[in-house]
Amino acid sequence: MSTNPAKPSMRDSLVAAAFQLFLERGYEQTTIDDIVRTAGVGRRSFFRYFPSKEDVVFPDHEQSLADMTAFLAASEDSDDPLVRVCEATRLVMRMYAENPTFSVQRYRLTREVTGLRTYELSVVWRYEKTLGDYLRTRFADRRDGTLRANVVAAAVVAAHNHALRHWLRSGGQGDPLAEVDRALAFVRETWSPDAGPAGPAGEQETDDVVVVIAKRSTPMWRVVREVEASLGDS
Amino acid sequence: MSTNPAKPSMRDSLVAAAFQLFLERGYEQTTIDDIVRTAGVGRRSFFRYFPSKEDVVFPDHEQSLADMTAFLAASEDSDDPLVRVCEATRLVMRMYAENPTFSVQRYRLTREVTGLRTYELSVVWRYEKTLGDYLRTRFADRRDGTLRANVVAAAVVAAHNHALRHWLRSGGQGDPLAEVDRALAFVRETWSPDAGPAGPAGEQETDDVVVVIAKRSTPMWRVVREVEASLGDS
Structure with missing residues (x-):
């Protein structure tokens, strides 16, 4: 449309x-x-x-898939691949967000008609494959590159669909791009814990993070000492 | 069969x-x-x-889905949910492994016939939903529980399908259960870095670990409270 x-x-x-x-x-x-x-x-x-x-x-998925493919093809080697696939996935949400009424109507229709649900699954699979193809190229030099690409692509798609579904079920209320950014942040923090919050490029948080890992049997005084030592690094 | x-x-x-x-x-x-x-x-x-x-x-997916559902329903609260979904996913690979010739023939058929590929996508979606439903229950007390459940379920399914596809493309050579365990280990290490190697139950490490992540600016009293709250879960 x-x-x-x-x-x-x-x-x-x-x-x-x-x-x-x-x-x-x-x-x-x-x-x-x-x-x-x-x-x-x-x-x-x-x-x-x-x-x-x-x-x-x-009517818009072919264009959206073409946009995603072009966006990924325009990547530089210096782009963080995980950030890039998250941004590519935002393009899909943007398509839904452009026309909330239509998106919500279609969602309701798709819930009712099995054939449309199946059609939708095959569209989702094509997005996941597009992201996976890109990640496979970027991870080609890793021993687990193909596996990592497939798992990350699936996780990104699942996060996007989580946010999309939530927004559609709410009847298209609220800001779906903020929702998808929150969901994608979970994926980014999973594989790039130092990447900061997801979102459009250039919105990185500067406040860094301390991670303390301790066996459950560690006494509290030792945990505190470790935290203090880490904080002292700043 | x-x-x-x-x-x-x-x-x-x-x-x-x-x-x-x-x-x-x-x-x-x-x-x-x-x-x-x-x-x-x-x-x-x-x-x-x-x-x-x-x-x-x-012919075997309905039984396999029923087996997976029953296996997950029989979980104890003390089971690590991530380990449990990985074991549930092994059941599917076991079904394929029982009859390599049939599995490989079917794989080739499915590559050729669009309608069968679509059918397969809807089966995969049902497995993912079954795993996601279980994880949503187990993660119900987490703020990001639903999102985490959906992303982890998708990652587990992607890892399984990665191993399955590799085995089927090889013509059913080698040990598919070893392949799926390697792929699932990647997912387990992603979300439970201390979980030890993937595989059949009984290989858990006993001394578990508390991870606290805090912004550097977090006051110490809040860090201690978080650590205490986590330790209190045991």
Whole structure:
């Protein structure tokens, strides 16, 4: 869906007509013929934009996947790979955030129609693969590079989807980009404990962190001494 | 597929007939009528065991999901949740390992047929959800419990699938359980650096460790309180 209201394209009209009908009479009960009739276009126009009825439900993922791929391809070797995949994942959330009403309507539809849930799983898998491909290249010199790439990509996607789901369930209230940043911060802190909070580049916190690791049997006075010694380093 | 060769059930015969035909003439070209004719049973018998043609390709996942759910339900509060989900995930690998030839044939089939890949994604999602549900319960008292549960479940599934894919691509050579243990060890070391090597239960280290992370500016009394609170959990 274009975000430019001045220029509703034929593609936008088809999406709008489809959602109007899905909400009115249900997804299964709506045919492609119904959609083109409501949009006032021919049947062939539908298939010029969408391979199937399922695709009209997710009109922006192809563009979003292309944007993610281009963003990752434009990475420099000096970019932290974990930061980069988190930023790439923000692009997806930004797509959802651009149109909260539509995103929430689609979420409800997807909960009801098994075929759409399955479609969504395959889209999620493509995002995860795109992130994993990039990370595999960046981790190529590590012994566990492929495994690490796959696990980190899955974790990033899970964190994104956690935030997305929470926002969609709330009916699209609040700031989804802040939510996804909080969730991605968990992943970044997992693998780059010194990276600071997630978020747009340049927002690193300066306040650094002390980590004390002690066996449970360690007496408290020793723990305090260790903490004091660490603090003394500053 | 039963592993008891003495008692080939009607269900086993249907699976065997289906795979014989899928390999001979291709998945799409095989009808359910072809399968029941080859197995020498009636059409209704097929649907007694399998809702669709896709389900006959994955005859063991329902049992495997039920085994995983039961295994997790039998957990004690003293079980390390991360160790427990890794062991639950080993059960799935064990299912694949029981019949390498069948697993490799199915893997090749799944690469070729889009509908089967999609089916597989929905099965993987159900495993991930099962692990996530368990972890959400176990992490319920943590502020980031739900997020942590979702991310850890995704990481465990990704590690398992990494090992599984590697083994299947090799044509089922080597020890898949050793491979999955290596992959799961990466996840365990990520979130429980002191957990020791992954593997079957009973290899836990006994002297556990308290980790306190604090901003450098945290006053000492707050650090001590956090340490005391953590020690108090024992």
